[in-house]
Amino acid sequence: MDRQLKDLLDNKNTDDKMLDVVIRNGWLVDGSGNPKYRGDVGIKSDRIVEVGKLGKVQAILDIDATGKIVCPGLIDAHSHTDRTILANPTAESTIRQGVTTEIVGNCGGSIVPMTKDSESMGSVSLGERTDYTFGEFLEAIKDMGTSNNIAWLVGHNSIRSVAGVSGQNPTEEQMKAMEQILREAMETGAVGMSTGLEFEPGRICLPQEVMRLAKIVKDYDAIYTSHIRNRADMVLEAVDEFMDVIKAYDIRGEISHMNIRYNTGAPEGALQKVLEKIEDARDEGFDVLTDMTPLNHGIGQAAAILPPWIRNEGIEKAVEMLKAPEVRSRLRTDCDRYWRFIHRGEWDRVYMQTNPAFPEINGLSFPEISRRWNKDPWDCYFDILAAAGSKMDGVGLVGRLFTDEHLRETISHPLYMLVMDGYSTRIDGKLAEETAYPLHFMGMTYFLTHHVREIHTLSLEEAIRKMTSMPATHFRLHDRGLLRKGNFGDVVVFDFEVLDTVSTVEKPLAYVKGVEYVLVNGKPAIYKGEHTGVRSGSNLLR
Secondary structure, three states: HHHHHHHHHOOOOOOOEOOOEEEEEEEEEEOOOOEEEEEEEEOOOOOEEEOOOOOOOEEEEEEEOOOEEEEEOOEEEOOOHOOOOOOOOOOHHHHHHHEEEEEOOOOOOOOOOOOOOOOOOOOOOOOOOOEEEEEEHHHHHHHHOOOEEEEEEHHHHHHHHOOOOOOOOEEEHHHHHHHHHHHHHHOOOOOOEEEEEEOOOOHHHOHHHHHHHHHHHHOOOOOEEEEOOOOOOOOOHHHHHHHHHHHHHOOEEOOOOOOOOOOOOOOOOHHHHHHHHHHHHOOOOEEEEEEEOOOOOEEEEEHHHHHHHHHHHHHHHHHHHHHHHHHHHHOOOOOOOOOOOHHHHOOOHHEEEEEEOHHHHHHOOOHHHHHHHOHHHHHHHHHHHHHHHHHHOEEEEEEEEOHHHHHHHHOOOEEEEEOOOOOOOOOOOHHHOOOOOOOHHHHHHHHHHHHHHHHOOOOOHHHHHHHHHHHHHOOOOOOOOOOOOOOOOOOEEEEOOEEEEEOOOOOOOOOOOEEEEEEEEEEEEEEEEEOOOOOOOEEEOO
């Protein structure tokens, strides 16, 4: 190990006048959106103590960043890394992109709370234990240590499952159980509640259920994030439902990945009308934003296109029904929802992301799976879900969802933060087998390489702002998101000209190149382009 690095990690700095880390001569993109400028950054313990020209000040670790970009650690405000963190505490694929903080538990499907009897919300790797309260899981993560900072949302679908709610109308006892679960999560540090209203089991709930739970979100001054109920023909009504919640309690809100998929029946000018609704709410004083992912492709839940009737008697009965020819025949004409282009026969837009039964087909398109299995795509789809059993809701698809024009319009819009909507994974072990898709390895970097450097959708300074101070402010991640004296030492050094996403659909298992140093709370997680194994991340609790 490099001597400077070893001394820093051994905490050998006993000189009050000596800094732990100095990053010299870099182009500082400070997270504010202001133009870059040459300067230095000094770090002592877990905090930035100086920004500017530091002269001959001494430090244990002295980094020459001449010609390189120095920016705050990136914040992925829409992550599902709670699903993988136990199997990947060093957050390999995301920390190597410069992502120092991830906000997890999105789309209603937080990994916890979970009981032995509750339905899986899509865990990739929960470990041997299958029952956690929200607080117990956060304590387990704290004891294990992580390379990244994690802020935690609690998912409405997970709350529903643990409370034993399966129908549209929970009993008063079940409502009180959900309220208690939500309060426990808030008391132990959740930054907010997420809903996933296009997914089981949340899609069958009535608006008044979410409204009642939102009162508790307000009690704790937390945030409400929502994968809204519809982003196709009823997208405007779905946004109105979200706004009703925000305005009823004057709570901060985030419309998760507000994108309009093409050829799914959305009304003319839908995106403009949605943005007008958000702008009107902000003009009224409500703190509402949205976010966008980097690729034309997106990840989705395979079971979400199924009609509600197949889940009326629970997931085990649904698995049994999926094996029946007469049920399959009916489903072929009754799956016009969620990714509606599937119903229209556009299977060439759909790829297998992850499933527990047939990992060998992950990464293949459905036409490819169809040829390999000598079955039509619908039967392949039904077979995959049935074989997943109780983990059916964790089966993930990749879809070719958006046009280039749509990406440019949303990514550049001032109301949009830039997020990945993936999770941290790695190129080896079980996770490598289950997550063969480039997004997880290069999504945040792709904003910089493609949308900034190649097609100039927005400036480097604005892209960094949308991935640092903007989410830090909106989610109240105090003292993060800016290169400022007194802020936490989450800092990234990368070579913008060398920066390369590397991972492709054909060869997804590859880490980015060009990110040279990543410091998390003042400690190097990435040093000279390699992971140090350091776990200096924190649980960022409300």
